[in-house]
Amino acid sequence: MSFLTLDNVSHYYFTTTGYTKALDEINLSIKEGEFVSIIGPSGCGKSTILSIIARLMKQTEGEIKLRNESIINSSLNIGYMLQQDYLFPWKTVMNNILLGPKISENITDETKRLARKLLEDVNLSHTENVYPSELSGGMRQRIALVRTLITDPEILLFDEPFSALDYVTKLKLENLVAKLMKTYNKTAILVTHDLGEAISMSDRIFLMEGSPGRIAKTFNVPEELRNEAPFFVRRHPKYQPIFDEIWEQLSDDMSDETERKV
Numbered sequence: 001m002s003f004l005t006l007d008n009v010s011h012y013y014f015t016t017t018g019y020t021k022a023l024d025e026i027n028l029s030i031k032e033g034e035f036v037s038i039i040g041p042s043g044c045g046k047s048t049i050l051s052i053i054a055r056l057m058k059q060t061e062g063e064i065k066l067r068n069e070s071i072i073n074s075s076l077n078i079g080y081m082l083q084q085d086y087l088f089p090w091k092t093v094m095n096n097i098l099l100g101p102k103i104s105e106n107i108t109d110e111t112k113r114l115a116r117k118l119l120e121d122v123n124l125s126h127t128e129n130v131y132p133s134e135l136s137g138g139m140r141q142r143i144a145l146v147r148t149l150i151t152d153p154e155i156l157l158f159d160e161p162f163s164a165l166d167y168v169t170k171l172k173l174e175n176l177v178a179k180l181m182k183t184y185n186k187t188a189i190l191v192t193h194d195l196g197e198a199i200s201m202s203d204r205i206f207l208m209e210g211s212p213g214r215i216a217k218t219f220n221v222p223e224e225l226r227n228e229a230p231f232f233v234r235r236h237p238k239y240q241p242i243f244d245e246i247w248e249q250l251s252d253d254m255s256d257e258t259e260r261k262v
């Protein structure tokens with residue numbers, strides 16, 4: 001059964017001078033435990049899709065369903081992780097992590113145990129009492145991930161969470177996130193402009209085109225790549241063929257710019 005379904009979802013942004021059609025009849029369906037990516041040019045509506053799923057705003061048309069029921073009245077717990085970590089600088093790492101449980105008045109010994117376990121999972125046990133300003137960008141994103149996971153979300157939305165990090169840190173974080181999503185059997189949607197990242201982390205990839213945003217094509221990542229850690233996917237013999245196949249679609253509009261010689 002489908003876990004999350006977008007059914008003919010269209011979205012318009014209205015401004016004082018007119019409107020932008022950001023999404024045009026998006027249809028997609030995600031299974032429980034699946035990891036999917038959305039890729040496409042800047043401005044094609046990727047973040048709009050995540051904001052609508054997160055219920056930060058309502059789509060103009062169409063419906064979103066969770067296990068075949070409208071999402072509007074559901075109590076779906078969503079985790080949302082962005083490029084910026086939004087940690088509070090005046091709170092320690094532990095207090096940043098316990099923010100969600102604190103708001104829902106749910107800090108128990110069990111929550112604290114889970115916080116420590118998750119910190120261990122991301123190799124940051126030693127940072128419990130330090131402040132975010134003492135940590136690197138990659139460490140802060142790992143803390144943001146723990147803060148997201150502690151609320152036990154049923155679905156995780158990642159909006160370019162690695163794009164501000166240096167390459168090595170980014171690769172390490174891809175591995176870590178992929179592993180945690182499998183360990184805790186989470187459903188996840190990743191928005192990225194990095195095709196390699198999408199292939200190495202996902203089961204399926206939705207390629208979007210812009211103005212207005214549509215799903216141009218869906219790609220299944222080969223079975224052999226799905227259970228490999230992202231770092232090793234990039235070296236797998238099946239990686240390059242799927243990269244080339246998607247790249248061909250991506251670069252359709254810019255064929256003049258992809259000549260072999262510079």
Ligand code: ADP
Pocket residue numbers: 013014015020021022040041042043044045046047048049
């Ligand atoms: P992406 O994440 O793929 O870069 P977005 O979802 O942010 O794309 O934006 C899709 C389109 O909607 C773009 O044309 C963008 O300019 C427009 N848009 C996004 N947010 C707003 C907003 N708050 N008001 C008006 N237009 C917006």
Ligand code: MG
Pocket residue numbers: 046047048
């Ligand atoms: Mg965006």
